[in-house]
Amino acid sequence: MKVLDPTAERAPATRERAARPASLEGRTIALLDISKARGNVFLDRMEELLRARGLAVERYAKPTFTKPAPIDLRHEISTKCDLVIEALAD
Amino acid sequence: MTEASLSPLEPRGLLPDGLVAVVKADCPTCALVRPVLEGLGAHLVSEDDDAGLERSYHLGVDTVPTLLRVDGGVEQARTVGWSREQWEALTGVAGLGGDLPPSRPGCGSRTQDPGIADELVARFEGARLQSRRVELSAYEDDAEAMFERGWTDGLPVVPPTEARVLRMLAGTTRAPDELVTVVPPDLVACTVEKVAINAVMAGCKPEFLPVVLAALEAACTDEFNAHGVLATTMPVGPQLIVNGPIRRAIGMNSGVNVLGQGNRANSTIGRALQLTIRNVGGGRPGGVDRATQGNPGKVGLCFAEDEEGSPFEPLHVSRGFAPDASTVTLFAGEGPRGVVDQLSREPESLAGSLAGCLRAVQHPKLARRYDAVIVLGPEHGHVFRDAGWDRARLLAALEERLQLPRDEMLQGAGGIAEGMPPDRMGDVTAKFRPGGIIVVHAGGGAGLFSTIIAGWANGTTGSHPVTREITP
Amino acid sequence: MHDIVDLEGRGIPGVFVASREFVEAAATQAAALGFPDVARVFVDHPIQDRTDEEIEALADNAVDAVLDALRAD
Numbered sequence: 001m002k003v004l005d006p007t008a009e010r011a012p013a014t015r016e017r018a019a020r021p022a023s024l025e026g027r028t029i030a031l032l033d034i035s036k037a038r039g040n041v042f043l044d045r046m047e048e049l050l051r052a053r054g055l056a057v058e059r060y061a062k063p064t065f066t067k068p069a070p071i072d073l074r075h076e077i078s079t080k081c082d083l084v085i086e087a088l089a090d
Numbered sequence: 091m092t093e094a095s096l097s098p099l100e101p102r103g104l105l106p107d108g109l110v111a112v113v114k115a116d117c118p119t120c121a122l123v124r125p126v127l128e129g130l131g132a133h134l135v136s137e138d139d140d141a142g143l144e145r146s147y148h149l150g151v152d153t154v155p156t157l158l159r160v161d162g163g164v165e166q167a168r169t170v171g172w173s174r175e176q177w178e179a180l181t182g183v184a185g186l187g188g189d190l191p192p193s194r195p196g197c198g199s200r201t202q203d204p205g206i207a208d209e210l211v212a213r214f215e216g217a218r219l220q221s222r223r224v225e226l227s228a229y230e231d232d233a234e235a236m237f238e239r240g241w242t243d244g245l246p247v248v249p250p251t252e253a254r255v256l257r258m259l260a261g262t263t264r265a266p267d268e269l270v271t272v273v274p275p276d277l278v279a280c281t282v283e284k285v286a287i288n289a290v291m292a293g294c295k296p297e298f299l300p301v302v303l304a305a306l307e308a309a310c311t312d313e314f315n316a317h318g319v320l321a322t323t324m325p326v327g328p329q330l331i332v333n334g335p336i337r338r339a340i341g342m343n344s345g346v347n348v349l350g351q352g353n354r355a356n357s358t359i360g361r362a363l364q365l366t367i368r369n370v371g372g373g374r375p376g377g378v379d380r381a382t383q384g385n386p387g388k389v390g391l392c393f394a395e396d397e398e399g400s401p402f403e404p405l406h407v408s409r410g411f412a413p414d415a416s417t418v419t420l421f422a423g424e425g426p427r428g429v430v431d432q433l434s435r436e437p438e439s440l441a442g443s444l445a446g447c448l449r450a451v452q453h454p455k456l457a458r459r460y461d462a463v464i465v466l467g468p469e470h471g472h473v474f475r476d477a478g479w480d481r482a483r484l485l486a487a488l489e490e491r492l493q494l495p496r497d498e499m500l501q502g503a504g505g506i507a508e509g510m511p512p513d514r515m516g517d518v519t520a521k522f523r524p525g526g527i528i529v530v531h532a533g534g535g536a537g538l539f540s541t542i543i544a545g546w547a548n549g550t551t552g553s554h555p556v557t558r559e560i561t562p
Numbered sequence: 563m564h565d566i567v568d569l570e571g572r573g574i575p576g577v578f579v580a581s582r583e584f585v586e587a588a589a590t591q592a593a594a595l596g597f598p599d600v601a602r603v604f605v606d607h608p609i610q611d612r613t614d615e616e617i618e619a620l621a622d623n624a625v626d627a628v629l630d631a632l633r634a635d
Contacts, residue, residue, distance in 0.1 A: 001232050002212075004250045005222040006241055006287040006369040008278040013224045015597040018570045020634040029632070030574075032565060041614050042579070042605075045621035046628070053629075068564040078572040083632045086566055089580035090609040227594035238596070 021082070024055055030081035032069065033061040039088040046085065065089075104163030106133050109181060112146050112156045114138055117197040120155045123172050126187045132157070137200040146201055147210050153196040157181075171196035212252035218266055219252060221283055236291070241369055243361070243389055247291035258286040261296025262303065263562045270303055271310040273371035274317035275378040280306065280370045285362070288369055292362035292390070297340045298355055300560050301418055302362040305330050305392075308420040308558035309363060315553045319422045319546060320373040323380050326546040326553075327388035328367075329423040329463075330360050331530055333395050333406035334416030336560055342394035346534035349393055349426055349465065349541065360390025385425035393532055399468050400531035401475035408481055409557045416560040421463055421528065422546040422553040431470065432538040437477040440470060441484060444540065445491035449521060451544040455499050455509035457519045461526040461545035461555065467533040470540045481529055492521035523548060528555060563588065563602075567595050577601035577631040579624060581609055601631040 005013060021027060029050055031043050040061075047057050058081055062069045069077075077084055109132035113120040127134065136142040137154065149158070153170040159180055160166065169176040173193040177186050201210055226235045232249045236242050248254065259266050259282070266283035273280045282303065289302050309316045309328050319326055332342055343353035351357060367373045375381065381388070397404040406417040429447045434440035444464060452460045466474075474484060496517050501509040510519065526548065533539070546553050566576040580588060582604045592600045605620040612620075 001226045001249060001251060002223050003226060003232075004219060004252060004255050004283075004287045005224050006250060006284065006291055006365070008276060008280075008284075008370050008372060009222050010276070010278075010372075013222055013596075014599070015567070015570070015595075017599055017601065018573050018575045020575050020632060022634050024629060024633060036609075038609050038612070038617060041617040042609075042621050045618040046625065049621060049625045062565070068568065074565065074568055074572075078569060078574050081574065084566065084569050084574055084576040085579065085628055085632075086576065087579035088605070088609060089578065089584055090607065227596070229591075229594040230596070235596070 024083070026056075027082040028056040028058060028080065030058050030060055030077045030084040032077065032084055032086040033059070034065040034086060034089060035062050036065050036088065036090060042088045046087065105158070105160040105165060107160050107163065108133065110135060110158045110160055112137065112142075112149065112151045112154055112158075112199070114154050114197070114200055117154050119172050119194050119196045122190060122194060123155055123187065126172075126177070126190070127155075127157075130181060130183065130186075143200060143210070144214055146199060147214055151199045152202050154199050155196055156199075208251075208253035211256055215256050216252045219255060219283055220267060220281075221287060223252075241291065241365075243364060243368060245389065247365070248293055250287045250290040254290045255283070255286050258290050258294065258296050258299055259283065261299035262286075264303070271307050273306070273310055273367060274373065275320060276372035278370050278372070280366065284370050285366055288365040289358075289362040292365050293354065293358040294362050295340070295354070295358075298359050298362070300562055301330075301332060301336065301340070301355075301359050301392075302366070304418045304558045304560040305359070305363045305420060306366055308418060308556040309367070311556050313554045314420050314422070314556045315551075316367065316371075316373075317378075318551065319553050320367065320371075321378050321380060322546060323382045324546055325381055325383050325385045325424045326422045327385065327391065328360075328363060329387060329421045329543065330363070330392035331395060331405060331419040331421065331463075331528075332359075332392065332417070332560075333397065333404050333411070333419070334560070335414060336416035337394040337397075342392075344394040344396040344532045348396075348532040348534075349391070356392050356394070357390065360387075360392035362390070363392075364388065364390045387423065387425060391423070395530045396468065396532045399471065399535075400466075401471045401479065402481040402484075402529065402531065405528065405530045406557055411557065411559065417557050418560055419528075419555055419557040421461075421543070421555045423463060423543040424545070426465070426541045426543045429540040429542055430538070431540075434473060437474050437479050437484075438487065440473045441487040442491055444542075445488050447542055448488065448492060448527070449494075451521070451542065453508055455501075455503065455506060457494055457499060457510060457521045458523050458526075459547055459549065459552075460522075461528070461548050462522065463528045463530060463543040463545065465533065465541040465543065466529055466531045467537060467540045468531070468535050469538045471531050484529065485527060488527060489520060489522070493518045494521055563591050563595065563600060566600055567597050570597070570600070575601070575632050577603060577628055579603050579605060579628060581605055581607040583607045603627045603631060 111127050111132045112135045114137040137146050156170045158168040236247045264282045268282045342355040431443040451462045496515045499510045566578050569576045592598050
């Protein structure tokens with residue numbers, strides 16, 4: 001469906017990325033497993049690599065890859081972490 | 091059959107002189123008359139190609155085949171379907187379609203196909219609209235998409251498709267690209283088209299649009315001071331009072347539950363103004379709108395005066411407009427508060443009740459800085475009518491009863507820190523500035539109640555009520 | 563991808579990692595969500611029948627791109 005923009009059109013019509021930090025130092029990264037098979041291997045390694053770089057990591061997993069993450073999980077990530085990596089879709 | 095008779099015509103150009111036939115492939119009658127058309131050398135317009143469909147749309151064809159006779163580039167006559175008699179009369183050629191039946195009805199034009207009509211309006215008229223198009227994907231729920239883009243006031247809005255906006259624009263004679271006013275706080279030049287988009291979202295009908303346009307113009311005057319009204323921490327929002335013939339024409343409510351929900355015009359016109367200021371002007375709660383508590387009317391508050399039953403002349407007449415003019419009066423108001431008086435039969439007594447309730451506007455110990463609206467209920471109106479009081483008499487009676495003494499009003503008086511500064515108080519002060527009370531008559535016929543709406547600050551940095559004529 | 567879009571909306575920069583099979587589907591879904599620029603990194607397909615070492619190698623090769631997607635340019 002096409003609609004007409006009701007605004008003054010000073011902002012882009014599409015969503016833009018949230019502001020990124022200049023440096024990841026001191027930040028906590030959420031690793032969110034979408035729970036497809038073998039994804040945990042990828043994320044385990046990703047966790048190792050991030051810790052080796054001195055980054056704090058929190059691990060999370062969705063109950064199923066077929067739906068968006070439950071709202072409680074999203075809320076927890078947003079309150080405890082600064083950044084998120086979601087993997088591994090295949 | 092020549093190539094020329096098959097080539098598509100420029101959709102909006104002059105028609106070629108002679109005979110023009112609008113046809114479509116999926117029509118047995120069109121197939122039937124094809125040899126006749128070939129014999130006549132008619133130009134064929136096929137609805138199966140885009141140019142032909144557009145031409146058919148502009149010709150207002152609703153049945154195919156339609157045969158037109160053209161002279162000087164202009165249609166002289168047309169006939170629909172197949173009828174030997176009518177075709178011979180139109181073309182001036184005898185003996186047409188020898189082996190055909192005398193007549194056969196046509197089929198519906200493709201311009202009438204369900205779902206196509208709106209699409210065609212958008213496709214062919216949409217070029218008149220200049221706003222950015224935003225594509226909602228098939229995966230997005232259209233109602234959710236409006237919320238997610240931040241275009242709503244917390245309630246659902248009607249998605250502003252091109253077809254809906256074009257229909258809305260038909261409610262005014264003003265051109266879509268005409269500038270209405272500059273809208274605060276972002277000081278954006280707002281066109282009729284942008285107002286129409288927000289009016290669609292609010293749920294307005296096209297005939298409401300002129301009221302919304304006049305209201306926006308009134309709101310954005312220096313006098314009304316929309317920026318101040320928006321940015322204040324006080325709870326006010328723009329409120330609209332409509333007068334004149336347009337009230338009936340668009341089905342507004344001036345009676346039972348006049349300030350409440352249920353009437354589409356009342357509910358959506360004020361909302362369209364709010365959405366326009368929000369979406370075009372950029373004025374949002376938490377942004378420029380810093381109201382500490384606000385009031386429910388800020389989603390939109392618009393009502394019509396009951397002029398016919400009023401003891402007084404209509405509000406707009408009292409403000410200098412002709413009785414048969416349609417107007418909207420903007421007032422920066424808070425949440426309405428009820429006045430109960432079920433015992434007063436004399437006007438002096440009822441005036442005393444109103445004055446007592448008016449005393450508390452903003453604060454009992456504050457004066458002059460704030461205006462107020464009295465929405466006089468009809469049963470209260472009878473008291474003044476039966477006594478033969480006019481508007482001026484009522485206002486004078488209120489003023490007399492609202493001369494407030496220094497020792498009650500001063501800051502600190504009564505153990506209350508709030509109040510009037512000593513250097514701004516004589517022995518008495520009038521509660522309201524001259525002209526600070528607006529009286530409007532509205533409500534259901536049963537119930538000895540009126541309503542007071544307290545206003546925002548007046549004065550040079552405040553807001554003053556503004557009345558604007560509504561034009562088509 | 564919905565999760566990343568939701569979390570971005572809450573101010574949490576995010577990136578999702580998918581196999582290359584997903585390049586087109588990701589673009590379509592991003593557009594559908596009104597977020598064509600959502601951050602994504604692709605790794606070689608397939609995933610399912612790889613050894614642990616092979617999958618770890620995918621992570622080794624992807625980590626720089628992933629972290630770049632979370633940092634300001």
